[in-house]
Amino acid sequence: MPNKKTLLEKLGGPDAINQMSAEAKADALETLLQEELNRSLAPDARDAKRRLPTAAEVEAQIETRHHRLGVGNLFYAGKQHVRKLPPMPEKPTLADFFRLRFHKTAHHVLQSANLAQKNGMPEEVILACLLHDLSQELIHVEHGWWSAQMFEPYVSEKTTFAIRYHQALRFYADEAAGYHYPELYLELFGEDYKPEPYIEATYQMVRKHKWYSLPRLVTVNDLYSFEPGVVVNLEQFTDILGRNFKQPPEGLGFDNTPVAHIWRSLIWPDHPL
Ligand SMILES: [Fe+2]
Numbered sequence: 001m002p003n004k005k006t007l008l009e010k011l012g013g014p015d016a017i018n019q020m021s022a023e024a025k026a027d028a029l030e031t032l033l034q035e036e037l038n039r040s041l042a043p044d045a046r047d048a049k050r051r052l053p054t055a056a057e058v059e060a061q062i063e064t065r066h067h068r069l070g071v072g073n074l075f076y077a078g079k080q081h082v083r084k085l086p087p088m089p090e091k092p093t094l095a096d097f098f099r100l101r102f103h104k105t106a107h108h109v110l111q112s113a114n115l116a117q118k119n120g121m122p123e124e125v126i127l128a129c130l131l132h133d134l135s136q137e138l139i140h141v142e143h144g145w146w147s148a149q150m151f152e153p154y155v156s157e158k159t160t161f162a163i164r165y166h167q168a169l170r171f172y173a174d175e176a177a178g179y180h181y182p183e184l185y186l187e188l189f190g191e192d193y194k195p196e197p198y199i200e201a202t203y204q205m206v207r208k209h210k211w212y213s214l215p216r217l218v219t220v221n222d223l224y225s226f227e228p229g230v231v232v233n234l235e236q237f238t239d240i241l242g243r244n245f246k247q248p249p250e251g252l253g254f255d256n257t258p259v260a261h262i263w264r265s266l267i268w269p270d271h272p273l
């Protein structure tokens, strides 16, 4: 994990950080860590010099940009041009999406699932870790909710629950579970920081829920899954996916579920209509 000073500087320093909402700061931090990880695994990548805009730049640029900051990875390439995407197979599987579409998020979620597996987590938690941030290829805002939704027809209710609520739980420590409030959040948000009311209400609901431990364990195995140079392959999870992921025979995007459009949007992000 990059050192704290570097991360704070890259987010724009204390004054700039103060201007961002807490959700935006946490999301910016997660994106920055993912970028750092991807860069460490592809040091010659052409985006080696990219960095996150600072908080002050974000504020100042809202009305000067042609996109919103929450736009997903596939739809925006910063100062680069987007590239032509390889075609997908006719009946694409989850593995095809990992290979051909989840370029920015794959390393991090694979590391997270690897950590969960090493820590002896139940399969539904390992699977949740493997899927928890993948909607960020489509959209960055509310990524816990979006990710849960896109996988809902294919995984157990427990896994969906774990994915959806990891976003809110990251703001709340649970020492007994092994989740310490991130030191960086103290610096980013201040000691007396209170999350948005909807996040607080979600936390209160989840805290009392019988499945609380599931999203909590995603946060435990999430935060530190940005280890430079560690490559984890999807094949490591073939058995777990076989037992816990209902791959539709028609292919993701063509199975007529209420989320098929999400998968088609990832297959054809350049379709105008
Ligand atoms: Fe996340």
Ligand SMILES: [Fe+2]
Pocket: 030, 108, 112, 132, 133, 222, 223
């Ligand atoms: Fe994550």
